[in-house]
Amino acid sequence: MDSAELLDLLGNANRRRILRLLARKPCYVTEISEYLGVSPKAVIDHLRKLEEAGLVESRTDERRRKYFSISRNLRLEVNVSPYEFGTKSAYPASKGLDMTACRYLSLEVGHVDPGDDEDEQVDLGTLADTLQELEQLENELSLAQRWVQGRLSDVRERVADLLDDGDPRLAADVLAGLADGSATAPQLSRRTEAPTEVVEDVLTTLAEEDLVEREGDRWRLVD
């Protein structure tokens, strides 16, 4: 599911309340309707939208009552700043995240995985500790991301100050677009949502400043 679809769904207060409720326990329509003080018809409509998006699923119990629950792990990040409006949605990363691949970040959590073997009995105390560590780590990562966003905004602004001809914001975007590796002008055009020829002008300016260089049809930052 892409960010736009997710934002459309989350843009409705009652759908958010339904998700908050389902995150605590599976519910059937009447429960939700009473809890929210919303007509069953409206609840069914919201659930249908959530189900179509694959965010919610339902199962019927022995008393033929249909229970709804959240079916999916999803994460959405939105950054808004004078130089950026970025949305990113993604599924949780698998256990096997290779932190050694991270160049600038390192995590140190003790028993993140309380017993890899599912059969192994792990007591609630251990799980509670792990829960505690993970929650704290989540807060620290959140803080770090906000810090990075602040710094990115500072640097983009300073790039803009130095590049006063043309479209300095776009130039900052293009530089950022090359940060992950070389790219073609059309690729940068898609990323920055600017026409290819405009992006090419900016690349030429940046090349004159010896910031970027061309290899065939690909551009990259000068080391």
Next chain:
Amino acid sequence: MDSAELLDLLGNANRRRILRLLARKPCYVTEISEYLGVSPKAVIDHLRKLEEAGLVESRTDERRRKYFSISRNLRLEVNVSPYEFGTKSAYPASKGLDMTACRYLSLEVGHVDPGDDEDEQVDLGTLADTLQELEQLENELSLAQRWVQGRLSDVRERVADLLDDGDPRLAADVLAGLADGSATAPQLSRRTEAPTEVVEDVLTTLAEEDLVEREGDRWRLVD
């Protein structure tokens, strides 16, 4: 601005397109209207909502033309999982983030701050390098967040399996709520959005399992 207000604003595709446009350059109404193929009246309406939320601001140039731009740094995070629906919005953290306060996380970025002194001339190359490092760090943090969310979901599920009486999901929430430190039943009730008496029942169950203990009217995890 709280997450709900932000999600309501971002729930509209045209408002997202307007923000994406303003993130690249300040625009006046006619520009936006033509770029989006939306009537000026609708654009003005969206801009008013964004301005009221403090997300967008306007200034009038010498030709008495009113330019709109994004006025604010904001970050929104949404986690959806079978055991969680969490939204968090925050302003970027200041430069002086004290990473030593982070227990589980450490960042290593070279020249994140290219010259603390604003007057000091820093060349574009250095800024481009910094931009590159920050963008990569942002991706790594994002990956780490998704990894943590996956683990949290695993652990909550296993807590739920062990606590089959009462409301296991709520119990996991309560344990998580105590992860950041001691709390009163009403505080946990607000956090988990469950009635105080229900939370107190869960706390009693957890106390019988020697997972939590009471100090006066506050509860905390047993070390």
